[in-house]
Amino acid sequence: MRVSGRRTSAKTRSMNGSAFEVGDRVVVFGGYEGDMSLWLAGGSGYSGTLVEIAGPVAIVELDDELALAGSWQDFGDGAPQAIATVSTACGRWLSLILGWVGGTWTNPTGRLHVGLCANRPDPNAIPPGGGVGCWVESHAGMRAAD
Numbered sequence: 175m176r177v178s179g180r181r182t183s184a185k186t187r188s189m190n191g192s193a194f195e196v197g198d199r200v201v202v203f204g205g206y207e208g209d210m211s212l213w214l215a216g217g218s219g220y221s222g223t224l225v226e227i228a229g230p231v232a233i234v235e236l237d238d239e240l241a242l243a244g245s246w247q248d249f250g251d252g253a254p255q256a257i258a259t260v261s262t263a264c265g266r267w268l269s270l271i272l273g274w275v276g277g278t279w280t281n282p283t284g285r286l287h288v289g290l291c292a293n294r295p296d297p298n299a300i301p302p303g304g305g306v307g308c309w310v311e312s313h314a315g316m317r318a319a320d
Contacts (some may be wrong), residue, residue: 192318194279198224199319200234202268202288206313212244213288213310221319222268227279231297232316234268240290246308249289252299256309263308267291269300270316282317 194200203219205211222236246263247256272278273285289295291307300306 190281192281194224194227194232194281194283194316194318196224196227200224200316201319202234202270202286202314202316204313204315205311211311211313213242213290213314215242220268222266225294226297228297230272230277231300232270232279233295233297234270234316235294236266236268239266240264242290242308242310246290246310247305248308249305250307252296252301252304252306254301254304256305260308263290263310265290265292265307267294267307269295269297269306270314271300271305273312283315285312286314286316287312288314 201219201221205213209218220236222234224232225235226233242263246260248258248260250257269289269291271287273287277284288311289305289307290310295306
């Protein structure tokens with residue numbers, strides 16, 4: 175779902191600098207080309223719930239399934255390099271990997287690498303320097319939902 179309403183049962187965290195926690199409502203936004211980034215499909219970001227934080231990896235369950243047309247590198251269930259190129263990336267799960275050494279899971283984050291996954295990804299299946307799902311963005315961010 176593009177940024178809009180929120181589920182009332184999930185937590186929201188609005189203070190800048192606050193550490194994210196599992197259960198927080200979040201918006202994943204931006205990209206290398208800013209609001210023109212292909213993965214945003216003309217929107218300003220996607221909302222969902224933070225469901226896991228495991229070191230440099232966080233998992234977000236999106237409110238709605240995404241289907242993004244383009245040319246995307248597919249890392250499958252976790253691989254050191256792309257195993258295929260696909261013309262449509264689909265899923266409702268985002269794997270977010272901190273893009274900078276020393277990055278932290280605080281509101282808002284710094285640079286994130288984004289993988290779009292059809293199934294809930296396993297953060298432990300991502301090898302160092304590798305990815306999971308379809309790599310859709312290298313310069314996204316995450317902030318607390320309003």
